[in-house]
Structure formats: structure tokens, C-alpha cells
Amino acid sequence: MSGLMDFLSGVSFFGLSGYELLAIYTLPGVSYALFHLAKEYLNRPSKFARGMLAAIGKKRSVADHLINGFAYTIAFLCIAFGWPLFGIWAIFQSRKEAALEIERNKPDFNCLPEHLICKVDPHDAEIASYVVDPLGTVPPLPFGHLNQGWVNFLTEMLEPEDEMWSFYIPKGGEQGKHRFAASSAIRGYAKVCNGEILGEFIYERD
Structure with missing residues (x-):
């Protein structure tokens, strides 16, 4: 970790430090990850639903929350640093879904x-x-x-x-x-x- 810090401290490009370059690079990924985290938060179960789950014994334990937090942290870091790959995957996925949507909307004729x-x-x-x-x-x-x-x-x-x-x-x-x-x-x-x-x-x- 200290080696990475030393490397960033020694990097300079167009007058920008290594830390500034890293921040610029990760900005799209961080924005994308925060957007999806916000969507997940807004789509969380309501207080009533959480109460019903607790009543039937489906309440999440502390361990579940810790595992969830760890998973979200890893996903956040992967997206922040690997956003170009996620962007390419998202483009291919959207094209695939568009093609499937076209196929679903085609009229269903008897004749082939x-x-x-x-x-x-x-x-x-x-x-x-x-x-x-x-x-x-x-x-x-x-x-x-x-x-x-x-x-x-x-x-x-x-x-x-x-x-x-x-x-x-x-x-x-x-x-x-x-x-x-x-x-x-x-x-x-x-x-x-x-x-x-x-x-x-x-x-x-x-």
C-alpha cells in the first residue's frame, strides 16, 4: 500500500498529481456506483415490509448486514476502478436486451x-x-x-x-x-x- 502511495506521490502529468489523476479516472465509476447504490436504497423494503419479515422470522442478522456491507464495498471498488469494462459490458447488455425486446414485440403469426x-x-x-x-x-x-x-x-x-x-x-x-x-x-x-x-x-x- 505504501508503495502505491509513493508511486502516486511521484507521478505528475500536465501539472496534475497522481492523486488528482486517480480521482479523475475513478470519477465516472464512483458516479455510476453511487447512482446504483441510491437506486438500491430507494427500492429497499418499506418499514412495514421489514416488520412483516421480522414477524415471520426473516429478519436479517448482524452477520447478514456485515456480509451485505462487505459485498457492496467490494462491488463499489470494482466499479470505481474497473468502470471501462463495466461500461463495455453495459453496452453489450443493453444491445442484447434491445434485440430481445424487438423479438418479443414481433407479431406472433402461425406461418413460419x-x-x-x-x-x-x-x-x-x-x-x-x-x-x-x-x-x-x-x-x-x-x-x-x-x-x-x-x-x-x-x-x-x-x-x-x-x-x-x-x-x-x-x-x-x-x-x-x-x-x-x-x-x-x-x-x-x-x-x-x-x-x-x-x-x-x-x-x-x-
């Missing part, structure tokens, strides 16, 4: 890329969808009772890059971003843009 069969012209899909019903129980419209869903699906095909693909999901096949097994075979059309599925219209479940 492996279910796509072929590119389809919307006009051809409409022609093939008419059902002749002599009893008149099915309206004479593309996809019959599902026509409004079809119209809504077509209104999403706005960009020149948007493509319509037919798809088929076999019974028991994996479907959706959570890969659940399909309880029945599913046929439909998907809106695809640059290889990504952005919408779907299901017209048949077997």
Missing part, C-alpha cells in the same frame, strides 16, 4: 418461413377462392364468409416490395414464434417483404 410454398398473384388467389353454393348459404365473394378478413389482408399489401405467398402448416407442425404444435393443418396466404413475414390470412383449418 419454412411453411411458405410459392409466390401468388392476389388476383389468381381470388379466382381460386370462389365457392359455388346452390343453397346460397355462402356469399358469392372471394373466400365467402371470410371475405372481410381477405379484404383487410389485401389492404396491408401497400409497398411495392410486398409479396403474397401461399403457405401450408401440417397438423402437429411447429407454428408461431413460440413453436407450438399446430392442432390442425392450416392453409393460407402470407404477406412477405424482403424475406420477412409481416401478415397472414388463414382460409382453411383441417
